[in-house]
Amino acid sequence: MFEHIGRAVVLLIGGSLGYIITKLLYNIFLHPLRHYPGPIAWQATRLRWVIALQRGYMHRDLLALHDKYGPIVRVAPDELSYIESRAWKDVYITGGARPGHAAIERNGIWFRKQRADEPYSIMGENEDAHARFRRAFMGAFSDKAIKDQAPLIEIYVDMMIQRFASMASSGGGSTVVDIVSWLNFLTFDISGDLSFGESFGSTESGAPHPWVEIACNFGKGIALIASLNYFAPLQKLLKYIMPAKVREKMVYHRELSTQKVRQRVQLKKERPDFVQAVLKYNDEKAEKVTSDELELNMSILVFAGSETSSTAMASVLFGLLQTPKAMKRATEEIRSAFAREGDIDVASASKLEYLTAVINEGLRLGPPSAVTVPRIVPPTGEEICGRWVPGGTYVTVNQYPSFRSTTNFGNPNAFVPERFLPKETPTPGDDLAAFNPFLAGRHVCIGQRFAWSEMRLILARLLYAFDLSWGAAPRVKDWGEQQTFIFWQKDPLLVRLTKR
Numbered sequence: 001m002f003e004h005i006g007r008a009v010v011l012l013i014g015g016s017l018g019y020i021i022t023k024l025l026y027n028i029f030l031h032p033l034r035h036y037p038g039p040i041a042w043q044a045t046r047l048r049w050v051i052a053l054q055r056g057y058m059h060r061d062l063l064a065l066h067d068k069y070g071p072i073v074r075v076a077p078d079e080l081s082y083i084e085s086r087a088w089k090d091v092y093i094t095g096g097a098r099p100g101h102a103a104i105e106r107n108g109i110w111f112r113k114q115r116a117d118e119p120y121s122i123m124g125e126n127e128d129a130h131a132r133f134r135r136a137f138m139g140a141f142s143d144k145a146i147k148d149q150a151p152l153i154e155i156y157v158d159m160m161i162q163r164f165a166s167m168a169s170s171g172g173g174s175t176v177v178d179i180v181s182w183l184n185f186l187t188f189d190i191s192g193d194l195s196f197g198e199s200f201g202s203t204e205s206g207a208p209h210p211w212v213e214i215a216c217n218f219g220k221g222i223a224l225i226a227s228l229n230y231f232a233p234l235q236k237l238l239k240y241i242m243p244a245k246v247r248e249k250m251v252y253h254r255e256l257s258t259q260k261v262r263q264r265v266q267l268k269k270e271r272p273d274f275v276q277a278v279l280k281y282n283d284e285k286a287e288k289v290t291s292d293e294l295e296l297n298m299s300i301l302v303f304a305g306s307e308t309s310s311t312a313m314a315s316v317l318f319g320l321l322q323t324p325k326a327m328k329r330a331t332e333e334i335r336s337a338f339a340r341e342g343d344i345d346v347a348s349a350s351k352l353e354y355l356t357a358v359i360n361e362g363l364r365l366g367p368p369s370a371v372t373v374p375r376i377v378p379p380t381g382e383e384i385c386g387r388w389v390p391g392g393t394y395v396t397v398n399q400y401p402s403f404r405s406t407t408n409f410g411n412p413n414a415f416v417p418e419r420f421l422p423k424e425t426p427t428p429g430d431d432l433a434a435f436n437p438f439l440a441g442r443h444v445c446i447g448q449r450f451a452w453s454e455m456r457l458i459l460a461r462l463l464y465a466f467d468l469s470w471g472a473a474p475r476v477k478d479w480g481e482q483q484t485f486i487f488w489q490k491d492p493l494l495v496r497l498t499k500r
């Protein structure tokens with residue numbers, strides 16, 4: 001009896017090993033992607049990619065791989081990473097736009113539905129649902145909508161600047177703040193107000209809301225789920241390995257979002273927010289966004305509209321504090337453009353050219369979407385960067401390696417805003433078409449203009465009112481030394497604010 005069981009176990013282990021070895025050899029020597037360059041460990045199995053993702057340094061690993069292997073690297077048996085500017089066009093814009101070609105779509109690995117009855121979201125892989133959500137939400141991001149939302153954004157920015165001013169007054173003219181936390185408080189409050197009809201109260205209290213803290217830790221969870229999704233059916237184990245505490249937090253997060261959206265929908269007064277745009281769309285059009293879909297999308301939007309902008313501004317301030325010459329020029333531009341702090345608003349801040357270049361440079365060195373969610377080539381295959389890519393291949397233009405590569409930018413690790421000013425760029429060979437921090441094509445960030453309004457206003461107000469210097473030396477010398485999962489794991493940034 002025991003002999004039979006022993007033999008069966010040996011056969012099972014032997015069979016599994018045989019299968020794994022055959023698969024590894026196939027991936028290296030026979031796979032249709034075998035002619036694409038890349039390290040053997042990454043080409044043979046998805047495991048090496050998963051390790052990089054779980055370590056939190058995928059963005060740096062990808063940069064090192066592109067430095068060594070060139071603009072296209074096979075980073076898993078079935079995945080190609082690109083950094084060339086024309087890849088943006090082929091993957092996100094023209095891919096699928098040619099007659100007879102199916103689209104290169106988002107895949108369900110990263111944002112898979114957790115339950116069959118869960119609706120799709122604007123971030124999901126169902127392109128029909130995505131197109132409908134885009135149409136419904138577009139009204140919230142038009143020029144007029146942003147103009148109408150501006151006074152609301154300004155209220156929260158005022159609140160933060162006044163809090164800083166009174167903290168500086170009590171500190172004899174200056175104060176030290178963790179600007180990373182404050183930018184989170186502020187952007188989540190603005191986003192919360194426009195999504196739920198009320199803020200999280202963090203800018204006023206100076207403390208994080210538990211919902212926001214949980215949301216900011218989701219990156220690791222999403223990265224873990226994505227890793228398991230590549231090894232189906234292993235993802236089914238997730239519910240058994242996920243600690244009860246984490247599950248409870250996820251339930252709390254979802255329930256609170258749902259409750260807040262329902263409260264907002266009940267509000268009868270008109271407000272120029274994201275929900276109103278969808279309610280108006282539902283009133284006017286034959287196609288609708290259901291309550292379930294609205295609730296899910298708002299919980300995504302509130303996050304997509306805040307963590308991203310706060311990361312970008314933290315990266316901008318990091319760059320400015322590391323580069324006194326740029327800090328001086330940005331500060332002088334703002335202070336000479338406005339006679340009074342109260343003159344700075346969303347509209348007037350949009351005219352600041354150097355500040356715009358500074359923000360672009362912050363987005364280049366610390367792109368909020370550092371490692372982009374891959375797309376999947378349709379079964380018919382597609383030509384990308386002049387080479388045939390078989391159907392089923394995951395393809396991505398990864399932002400961090402693209403923006404930091406010497407093939408796209410001169411002196412790529414230095415904070416040089418002038419590279420975005422065509423008349424004075426010290427690096428005229430820069431390939432600015434390789435720089436798309438908001439993506440391109442039909443999934444291009446819907447909140448791009450909103451983000452620009454918000455970032456310009458906040459940074460202009462901050463630099464107008466205070467002289468900024470380090471409150472304590474940062475742990476890292478370069479923004480990219482920090483970890484990323486799907487979001488950056490940002491260190492605190494202690495900044496001294498001295499009243500002018």
Ligand code: HEM
Pocket residue numbers: 122123130134301304305306308309312367368369372373437438439442443444445446447448450451
């Ligand atoms: C600096 C700030 C921001 C950056 C760098 C950024 C970047 C991006 C990127 C790269 C994507 C594409 C993701 C993908 O498909 O792989 C995206 C999509 C999206 N972003 Fe932003 N974003 C920012 C701010 C915002 C803001 C302020 C909002 C809303 C208020 C927003 C809402 C969205 C939404 C809803 C999508 C999904 C769009 C779609 O799939 O059609 N983002 N963003």
